[in-house]
Amino acid sequence: MSENPENPYLPRPMRIVRITVESSTRDTRTFELEWVNPEDGRAFLYLPGQFAELSVLGSGEAPISITSSPTQPNLQFCIKRMGVVTTAIHYMKEGDTLGVRGPYGNTFPLDLFKGKNILFIAGGIGLAPLRSVINYMLDDSHRKDYKDITILYGARTPGDLLFKYDLKAWGERPDVAYLETVDRAAAGYAGRVGFVPALLDQTAPKPKDTVAITCGPPIMIKYVLKSLTELGFPPEMIITTLEMRMKCGIGKCGRCNIGKYYVCIDGPVFSYAQLQKMPKEY
Amino acid sequence: MAEEVENFEPKIVAFLCNWCSYAGADLAGIGRYQYPPNVRVIRVPCSGRVDPLYILKALQNGADGVLVSGCHPGDCHYIEGNYYARRKFAVLKNLLEALGLEEGRVQFSWVSAAEGERFSQVIREVTESVKKLGPARRMVKSFEIPKEIEKEIAEA
Amino acid sequence: MDIQSEIQKIAARLLKNKEVAMVIGYGAGSAPNRTAPVFIDKEKDVGKLVFNRFCVNNLSLYLPRLKEKGKIAIVAKPCDVRTIVCLIQEKQIERDKVHIISFACPGLLEKDGKTLFASCAECAVTLPPVYDTLSGEAKEMERNEPFTDRVADFFSKMPAERWEMFKAEMEKCIRCYACRNACPMCYCEECFVERSLPRWIGEGSEVTDTMIFHIVRAIHTAGRCGECGACARACPMDVNLAPLAKQIREDMLNLFHHQAGVDPNAPAALETFKPDDYNDFIK
């Protein structure tokens, strides 16, 4: 070991190149960032499922999952305005600089996914981390590695459906089955109304050769896990990504501890089989 | 030390109630009553809105003096906000002075919307007295940033 | 009968007659000269209740969080009773949901078993202002043990010196918040020190941040502080908080003729006002 190990706590500067307002309430936006120093970008190699610590000098750091796919050129983070740091980020404009360190955490088990049918079940902002792996799989270089791809997505209202440009593209693709639902309809909305687990029950996907990947609010996850189990999905074939309050991102600060696991290094991606063995502290 | 005090221009944070003292400051301007430029005015709805924390934060962030000014007793826009404030301020002021903070770092006044001249007089008095105390040190948060680092990160 | 057996007897009766759902009292500590809070809901366990001069906690801090259990009996020193009265005034608990078991208090001793706690030496109320049952005799107690009077020492100094002493005390603080959490009157769901929007003070032990914590906490307890001294006894670093409490107490008495927790019908000093209140300090 060298006398002075590299400092893992220093953020690297990134410039905001585009801000996309995602929700009709304007509280969720996607920030597309490019590296100020290209060499930082070359060192930042990530796969779907990972997250990064975003920092605004003077406000602090927050862990945010990466919503872009590594097959895309820039990093994207979809951020809902919640606390100190996310609020500060929402005040930023295109051209402003923020700090990024990472990538942290494990990735989706892409090897497990290969050659299988893939079922995505997402609710609200839970689509953000899944979007990374969806677009990764749908990229021309990877699509052939997977069989049928089904995406079930729901949000509270039509205005809360995120990434509308992607939803449209997925809906138009012949090799993707995309179904969406909202809890409450709004004027001019002609689509499905109902909760995500209900949509899952209606769709009744076959568990054979299929991996289910889900992310969303805790209450949705609870019922989705129940439905998937009833449909016959084994716990090893249900994958989810956890959200925890994290600080350091590198397994030292003890905040995201669930049992012996640190969500920031052992997660955030876990199978339902793993979750069943963990204390219910998430 | 004496020389430092002589050239010293204190920074004074003034919390002025919207209905009386802030209007009084306005009137001072309209009436062209001169007063020293040392105050930084923060407009608050009522002197009763001024939490002791605001005063302490101002001192911690380097204010040399703090002034809170509201409506005269009986004249509060919210009927009794300044009465409650008065008890709170008495406790804060006495506590700070009991702990050894210089008397006069934190001051209070009642100035009505009609008292433009009085406002300028209060500001003159407060500025003079804080000037005499010299720069605030006791409650100021130290940042301990080494000079060379400060210089290094200041350069674009 | 001594106070301890009388407390046990009262507790047994209350639990047996189902007058209360639980008795909060002092139990044996894990080492000599210590006690620990105990929560007793069965008559057979009343033998766990102890009373001695090391009952340092103010148990009334548990009352608001246990109120859903029903009526609760509590072993309370006269000073603890003052905070119970304040909690009732502030509608955190109901008078008819608490049974106060009190006594004439001999004062608490430090862990050495010899020195009186300074707050006990200064205490003028050795009998409870309110109670349901009284163990032992109802007579004013004399406290003759030696104690260290750090308050008088503090106030004998000049302002600059006082500030240095105050700063030295604040530098000892490790911001564990034991003082706040041991205080029955610090029942806020969210304390100002933990707010993040806005963040009022830094999280660390920088001295001005620590000062603001203690000054504002003192002000928040003004007119509500029962002067039980539980905060000072809870402090692992032995930070001398007494001058703050003393100053607040004097102001309450001298400026507003108010003593916390003595009269259940009087509003807290900062919740009320008089048009002719002390005004001399205002220009």
Place this chain on the structure above:
Amino acid sequence: MKDKILLKENLVSFGNSLIEQYRLIAPVKSNGFSLYKPVGNASEICLDYLRPLKSAKEIFFPQNETLFFFNKKTQKIAEPAYDKKPTILFGAVACDLAGIAAQDRLFSAGAYLDSYYLKRRRNSILIGMACPEPGEMCFCGFFGIDRFASDIADLFFTPFSDKYYIKVNTEAGARLVESLPDAAAADAKTVERLRCENAEPKWDIPPLDELARMLAEGFEADVWDEIAQKCIGCAACTFVCPTCHCFDITDEAKGEIGRRVRTWDGCMFPKFTLHASGHNPRTKGGQRMRQRILHKFSYFKDNQGVVSCTGCGRCAEICPVNVDIREVLKQLGEACERKS
């Protein structure tokens, strides 16, 4: 490496010879209790103590630490300059040394090394001191900690008669005591006898391996709510603990200039795990108590190979409501027995 002897009367001059080249940290008595503090003159060192009120962890992992300074306008950051002068921790008791060993593992574990901790730690020398008598809350013997020796100390002092017996463990340590006289075989024997005579008492706590099983089984046990009932939710126990390492990172700014600081935090604070969304995975006192105990006795052991409790007894000593970790373990054992 030969063991050495130092006469007690020469301790001050020995200490002062170190101060020239090193930052010397040792127990110092102030306000009626002792703390590990930087020492300007070795005469300040106070060895007439049980163990300092706070553990030695803050020497390498301070309660507040500036990670870097920043300028919001230029968006530039810079690490604080680092004091190159090496540190000697003198007079550390065995439980504190065990705490440092646990922290060493954590901060150098996994793919990420904690540069702040390691910079200080690697530039330090540890001098241990035998603990003459365990305090009323101490139970280091339960963990097999030897009060008269430590592997991670460079030197280890054991007082006897008018001398210190100095066990030399490392080359770095040997260089410090080169000029001192060698210890005689008889001295070694005396020290060994002292050590045997002061063997640890038996502990009324389930043995460690059994405890691990109980903890695994007892995760959902109601006993946690019982144990935590009196806990008032301060974090004094975690702050004085030699191994608790949870921290928070926050920014502080004054105008354009600011700093990012890391400060100790504690799992006993109810807001420790509160999400920005308002969700909190550990809302109950019992859950938080379980986290602290299981982290020490189960999770840390699973991840780093050692239990992260050294039996120093500080948490029990300072707890305002006498939550005694020994009793917690005992209660847990009883609860598990009741269940089975």
